[in-house]
Amino acid sequence: MERRTLMKTFAATLLAGAVLAGPAVAEGTIKIGASAPKTGPLAGGSAVTYWPAIQLWVHDVNERGGIDVGGTKMKVELIEYDDRTSNEEAIKNIQRLATVDKVDFIIPPYGTGINLATAPLIAKYGYPHIAVTAVTDGVDEFADRWPNSFWTLGTSTAFATTLVDLLKGMRDAGQINDKVAVVNVADAFGIELANAGKPALKDAGFDIVYETSYPLQQQDFAPIISSAKNANPDTFIAFSYPGDTFGLTKQAAIADLPVKAYYVGVATAFPAFAAANGPAANGVLGAGGVNAASDKYQDFMKRQIEVTGSAPDFWASPVQYASLEVLEQAITSAGTLDKAAVIDAIKNGTFDTIMGEWKFDHNVIRKYWTVGQWQDGVFHGVASTGVGGEVAPIVKSGWN
Amino acid sequence: MDILITGTVLGGTYALIALGLTLQYGVARIMNLANGENLVLACFCAFWLYSTASINPVLGIVLIAPGAFVLNWLIYDFAMKPLVNRAKNRGQLEVDSILATFGLMFIMQGVMLLVFGGGYYSYNFLSEPVQILGENYGLNRIVALIAAAVIALGLYVFLYRTRYGTAIRAVSVNPSSASLVAINVERASAFAFALGGALTAAAGALLSTFYTFNSSMGVIFTMKALIIVIMGGVGDVRGAVLAALLLGLTETAVASLIDPGLTLAATYTLFILVLLFRPQGIFGRQEA
Numbered sequence: 131m132e133r134r135t136l137m138k139t140f141a142a143t144l145l146a147g148a149v150l151a152g153p154a155v156a157e158g159t160i161k162i163g164a165s166a167p168k169t170g171p172l173a174g175g176s177a178v179t180y181w182p183a184i185q186l187w188v189h190d191v192n193e194r195g196g197i198d199v200g201g202t203k204m205k206v207e208l209i210e211y212d213d214r215t216s217n218e219e220a221i222k223n224i225q226r227l228a229t230v231d232k233v234d235f236i237i238p239p240y241g242t243g244i245n246l247a248t249a250p251l252i253a254k255y256g257y258p259h260i261a262v263t264a265v266t267d268g269v270d271e272f273a274d275r276w277p278n279s280f281w282t283l284g285t286s287t288a289f290a291t292t293l294v295d296l297l298k299g300m301r302d303a304g305q306i307n308d309k310v311a312v313v314n315v316a317d318a319f320g321i322e323l324a325n326a327g328k329p330a331l332k333d334a335g336f337d338i339v340y341e342t343s344y345p346l347q348q349q350d351f352a353p354i355i356s357s358a359k360n361a362n363p364d365t366f367i368a369f370s371y372p373g374d375t376f377g378l379t380k381q382a383a384i385a386d387l388p389v390k391a392y393y394v395g396v397a398t399a400f401p402a403f404a405a406a407n408g409p410a411a412n413g414v415l416g417a418g419g420v421n422a423a424s425d426k427y428q429d430f431m432k433r434q435i436e437v438t439g440s441a442p443d444f445w446a447s448p449v450q451y452a453s454l455e456v457l458e459q460a461i462t463s464a465g466t467l468d469k470a471a472v473i474d475a476i477k478n479g480t481f482d483t484i485m486g487e488w489k490f491d492h493n494v495i496r497k498y499w500t501v502g503q504w505q506d507g508v509f510h511g512v513a514s515t516g517v518g519g520e521v522a523p524i525v526k527s528g529w530n
Numbered sequence: 531m532d533i534l535i536t537g538t539v540l541g542g543t544y545a546l547i548a549l550g551l552t553l554q555y556g557v558a559r560i561m562n563l564a565n566g567e568n569l570v571l572a573c574f575c576a577f578w579l580y581s582t583a584s585i586n587p588v589l590g591i592v593l594i595a596p597g598a599f600v601l602n603w604l605i606y607d608f609a610m611k612p613l614v615n616r617a618k619n620r621g622q623l624e625v626d627s628i629l630a631t632f633g634l635m636f637i638m639q640g641v642m643l644l645v646f647g648g649g650y651y652s653y654n655f656l657s658e659p660v661q662i663l664g665e666n667y668g669l670n671r672i673v674a675l676i677a678a679a680v681i682a683l684g685l686y687v688f689l690y691r692t693r694y695g696t697a698i699r700a701v702s703v704n705p706s707s708a709s710l711v712a713i714n715v716e717r718a719s720a721f722a723f724a725l726g727g728a729l730t731a732a733a734g735a736l737l738s739t740f741y742t743f744n745s746s747m748g749v750i751f752t753m754k755a756l757i758i759v760i761m762g763g764v765g766d767v768r769g770a771v772l773a774a775l776l777l778g779l780t781e782t783a784v785a786s787l788i789d790p791g792l793t794l795a796a797t798y799t800l801f802i803l804v805l806l807f808r809p810q811g812i813f814g815r816q817e818a
Contacts, residue, residue, distance in 0.1 A: 173648030
């Protein structure tokens, strides 16, 4: 009998505590969910670009005391899920974040395919979807279809055509001839870029002397590099994914591929690229780029290393961070956690980010970096769609 | 000529990947799906030794292989032996061991993710060109080829020229008869499993000098190893080496002469052909 009373008292105290504490805690925090690969083929990329930028932003916001929502500061609580680089898993995660965790906002997944796969569901639950690591030609179509979605990193066509423009400039300056080798990975990003890039090269008067594609997760590039070498081009272009970006470059250095312009795709902008290739990285062109010399980027890099222990890339990392700054500023200007109001604020607002001033034009950021180049240990942006601050490209001179 | 050398070098790499699994599957009858994880773990160890203590990865094998030997012995003792004891026949052991090593794969992957994160790792070791007949090849790949040859030869001599090696082959042919002639089957199996793990780890240390690796890519290596082991004939070292060389040459020839996109197709065509015409593998024995 006594024990039962004791239990009851205990339970009642607990309950009272929970009731009293519950709303107080909920009032003070904004729950934000994130789902992206921590395992699977894309985990290597998201571990550089996605997770550390988010970690840094959450750290920054909470250090400031939280996000200002209608005058009250609310701290951010982050819920992380691994989608194992699988669309199905990502969809389950979004569902869980929306219905079980009941998060206030969602940071969209990593990768073009998974962003598109989860977009309908994120739209259904009415969350703003600020996509970062998604490069596709469909941005306008998708922005129409899902008015809650925002696109920040650009289109495949722009990535390919600005590269061709850059090469055209180098050719007209007499730095390279018009022979080009083009290879691509047989997956979404590689195919889209190759489809846009090859016609653009031909239109610009380039002569494609070697072209081929290779499967995802290829590890051996000796045949490709030696075939390209035999075709004797001045320019080598690979629309590649992280693993192949590293593999191709190592093989090119070993075979001493005698090109004057060498371009590889995703992951060229990763700090690990310079670390892995040493002096051979100098002069390598790649997808992405930032205004690396700017104070804002330098400061971002320094703080991300301090807080998370991992260096950001020179492309999408700062954009990922900027997308979260947009979310934060939109919440503050809406003055509420109401999702529709925040979407409106994102649509119409002007945002001060580490990538400069951002304003969405029909839900799309139109000025972005497309090509960068390693010059003396820093990956400088050398081409963009009008961001400003581009550095002049240099001619690749050897691999040592 | 270029194709021949590149193909042989690639074949050597494949042989390294597959030799360990040949032993584990052929003798201990454990279809180890965590084989690739074992290899990636060794990549990380080699990377870690090289970057923190600047220990040459080739010498690092001296540390890594015995470590893997002990680890795999323990895995066999704790995780596999109950399955072996429980299994009524070979089929059941295969199913059970596939399930168990599938779990092991996730555990190893998870631990590596926890320690090293999901990022890509690579480092430069001997990645300088050597000229053979006018063409450049990576020195680290040539070193791996030589090491593959040494390891395969050593393994061959051990299995076919020593007493204990013969005992291990006996176990691989027929475990119950082997125990009749006073071979400690349990010990021999554990030894083969651990030795296989050590070989895989040595392969990982060598591969890490020229592959870019991350925590979650073990499955690629497991797949390659599986194809080679089955093609070569289960448990046969000569078959595995031959199958690996064949695969390396085919892939390189197809990539150079036809299209790099077709290397996978070529691999599996070869695999199907072998399965159709020699289902027991190139050197495999007909089931009695």
